[in-house]
Amino acid sequence: MPSSPRRPLGRRDFLRLGLSTLPTAAVLSGCAASSAAPRGETTVVRYQGWSGQVTFPELAADLGLLGDVHLEWIGNTTSGPQDIQATVTGDIDIGGAFNGSILRLVAAGAPITAVVSYYGSDALSNAxxxxxxxxxxxxxxxxxxxxxxxxxxxxxxxxxxxxxxxxxxxxxxxxxxxxxxxxxxxxxxxxxxxxxxxxxxxxxxxxxxxxxxxxxxxxxxxxxxxGAFSAGCYVLRDEFIAANPGTTRALVAGIAKAVRWSQTRPYPEVVARFTDIIRRRGRNEDTKTAAYWRSSGVAGPGGAIAAREFSHWLERLVESGVIQPGAVDVSRIHTNEFNPFA
Known part of the structure; x- marks a missing residue:
């Protein structure tokens, strides 16, 4: 987790970056840490969803993996960059995006840390x-x-x-x-x-x-x-992590276990669970979309983050002049501290 101060992110930075419009028991026992948030910490985590899809925080909640932490859905997002922008501005507490988009925001001074991978590409799921x-x-x-x-x-x-x-x-x-x-x-x-x-x-x-x-x-x-790679992470604001370490651990561990559940359970079971969640949450969505799920695409077990999943994109962004050399230290923008599978 980063310790050095970062310049506050302003609206001009967003415009410059183009982001302003932008087996069950075995799996679920992977964390020995307490899932309870200490007194004084928030136990409500705000997030955005995706129409017709089940996010890993939603799956974690449905599987009972978040302990005392409760999710508050505030609407659906339109893209990863929009989701993490909303996280930076404090409109939500957790958001997810492509790792290259996270690098762009961090380079502009965004005080965020990537905590768990949630999507990627493999032979079954890709762009x-x-x-x-x-x-x-x-x-x-x-x-x-x-x-x-x-x-x-x-x-x-x-x-x-x-x-x-x-x-x-x-x-x-x-x-x-x-x-x-x-x-x-x-x-x-x-x-x-x-x-x-x-x-x-x-x-x-x-x-x-x-x-x-x-x-x-x-x-x-x-x-x-x-090849196969994890492509995007959920991020939290650094101030949220500092103020809510117990909630952060419970949230990230729960998401990690939900990712691992999807990586290890039979395909029909995952699709059936997603379909049931979409039906029960009552957002007037098409449940047929869930049938097209093929895999999480996440490379690391439980969404554990590999440094190369950032350095690969950073190299391209520096090469193309989007990010200045030395502006981002990959080792300081992500952490596996809260992931029991790392």
Whole structure:
């Protein structure tokens, strides 16, 4: 956990970074620490959800893994960068985003610490960059000037695209010539099929449904490019951790055990649990989305964070001039202190 002071993050920083719009018993016994929050600490943790999805804090609560800690849902988020921005401003207490987005905020002075990984890419769950079957685009060399759809800029899909192009010989100016276009995930397939995009990035249920309808093919995936990796973490404000160490430990340990539960339980059991949670919480959501879950994609057991899961992206961000050399010390922006599986 970081100990050095950081410059307060202002609205200008957000604008500069492009973030302003942005077996059960065995698994559940993985933590010996108490799940009770000491007196004087908050026991209510505010968070944002995702429509049609179950987050790991929600799964942890449903499995009874949070002890005295209670979640307060304040609405749904639109993207990871928006979620961690809301965490920085204090509108919520815990938020999750792509590790590259976390690096951008920390470089701008955000007093946050990554505490547990919650999503990633593997052979079953990954981000695909899709084109139409009849598209002339066959590889990186064909992407000069292409419009590439993604859910937000300055995050996972844009950074993976940058690495793909760089590995295929693109200069920084040529990479900037490939245009990221912000498209809501629910509209990404239609935007591709209607010709508004040359390439569309799709994940999860959106990509599964699009592939089932046919007429599209994969240009590449982040898993093919980088192998299996954890891609994003939940973060807490440093002041929240300092004021609520017991709550922090109970919260993070519960989330870690929920991640481990999803990593070790049979696929049908996980999908059934997700479907039941979505139905019972009564947010007028489509429960069919849960059936498209394939895996958490999280590489480390229980979401344990590996330093390379930040240093990999930091290297690219420094190389492209987004973050200045030496502005971020990877060892000080994440911690496994509260994770019983680390």
């Amino acid at each position: 695909g960059y899709f084109v139409l079957d009849g598209s002339p685009l066959r590889g990186a060399a064909d992407l000069h000037g292409a419009a590439v759809g993604m859910n937000t800029v300055g995050a996972h899909h844009q950074d993976v695209l940058g690495i793909y192009l760089r590995r295929n010989g693109f200069s920084d100016s040529e990479i900037r010539d490939v245009q990221p276009v912000v498209v809501p995930p629910v509209s990404s397939e239609q935007a591709l099929r209607s010709g508004q995009l040359d390439v569309s990035t799709m994940t999860g249920a959106v990509s599964e449904k699009a592939k089932a309808r046919g007429g599209i093919r994969t240009l590449f995936t982040d898993f093919e490019l980088l």
